[in-house]
Amino acid sequence: MSDMYSKKVMDHFQNPRNVGEIKDASGVGEKGNPTCGDIMKMYIKVGKKNGKEIIEDIRFQTFGCGAAVATSSMITEMVKGKTLEEAEKISNAQVAEALGGLPPIKMHCSNLAANALQDAITNYRDNLGTK
Amino acid sequence: MKHIYLDHAATTPVSKDVFDAMQPYFREKYGNPSSIYKLGQEAKSAVEHAREEVADMLGAKPREIIFTSGATESNNLALKGVAFYWSQNLKKKPHIIISSIEHHSVLDTAEYLEKNFGFEVTKLPVSKEGIVDPTDLESVIKDNTVIVSVMYGNNEVGSIQPIKELGEVIKRVNAKRVRPLQNNGKSHDFEHENSLQGSDPCSQPIVFHTDAVQAFQYLDCDVKGLGVDMLSLTGHKFYGPKGVGLLYVKSGTKFLSQQQGGAQERGLRAGTENVPYIVGMAKAMSDTRKQLTISKQQIADLRDYLVKRIAAEIPDVVLTGPEIGKKRLPHIASFIFKKIEGESILINLDLLGIAASSGSACTSGSLASSHVLTAMGYDDLLAHGSIRFSLGKMNSKEEIDEMMKHLPQIVEKLRGMSPIK
């Protein structure tokens, strides 16, 4: 079963980066995967750098498969320090590619991470609006 | 890395004795059983000897055994064979009853017939323990019911179904519905002609089929005792080879062959017999029968040890299926580890060289949560966290100890990552 995933996927699965929650998060996103019923939660802490909003810190929690763990770990590494605009643009395909590919049946899992991140950013902006 | 194999419900290794018994039929006695010369007749007699042997173990007649490529084919043949036969001989479309916890080879076949041919399908509910209630069967039988298929032992949670009681329900219904047969001499044999005299909706006897794949090595499978008309087995769950199986069909049961070609298996299943594998399956079955009582106890003891340790050392775990000691196969123990997902546990175990599975082997490549656990009333989240351990005769207490060195930490680590509180 571990053979089904690339080395990079297995590395992120065994040593997931940025796991956990952020207590005073600026935005929290949660997505359920309609295909498999798995769940992903993303927490972001937004800060300012050169007048732009950037993701200062990011954490995730998942009730998901190996690919869900690896893609969320990967995406947190990819977007840390990036501006919100840059972070929003990251696609599922890019995450999968950065991991050296995913088995076809597991491609939908990468949606979970990217969607939860987008949800967290939206949540952050909604929070801003109401402040 | 030492390998610990805890997935015997998925498959088992071919035993040395079985392997040895198969060997001559690859390179020396390689004849085609349909050939008339000596080499062919040698192969034929090996197949017929195997047929007698397996028939004897099932309390059947040799002519009631059809060798197939495995239980998937046997289950397909049973359901399609009976349903298609009656679809031509009934005024209404045939109605099929299965349990809601069948293996996909029964479940998907029924759904295929429903979707593509408009046959009616009813799925019997099960209790929280995963057991069908015979009174439920009674209430869903209709005029056009032609076959009932309920597995003997469930492959995911190990629950044992009340086959005898279900058979009695069917017998009672059949006694009322079947008119005395015109004794044309044919009624005691398989019939696969397309017409039936006087086929008003209620004259057809309901055929009772059971998938006994997981049960054979631990439970009595005497077909008369069980009261079944059809029974499926596959070779590789009891130290025999993969790709060979059988379907028992009681004499007189009407069904249509699903594979056309040569006249093998009395015209009921065309295709050159898989001689070495048939020999291997028969050998595996007879070895299993000889060791039945010892291995049953040994495996149940080991299972109890595993269950005890998991319950004591890991919080928030549910053993699915019937309580220990009750209506349950000895080799299967499935657990729901709350708040975490099955595949992640399996990968972690795999990295340590430990083989187990989530739900059934066939579904671990798919995404849907187990239909068995769902039918037993577990919600989707719980049905996703299920791991099945299934034991075999080579497993030891030391292997369980080794696994238990790691499992609690794996569960703890994954729970630490879970968003579910």
Ligand SMILES: Cc1ncc(COP(=O)(O)O)c(C=O)c1O
């Ligand atoms: C209960 C049950 N039925 C049917 C099968 C199908 O057997 P096979 O894959 O050998 O055809 C299996 C196992 O795979 C099983 O566990």
Ligand code: FES
């Ligand atoms: S299968 Fe559900 S997230 Fe991958």
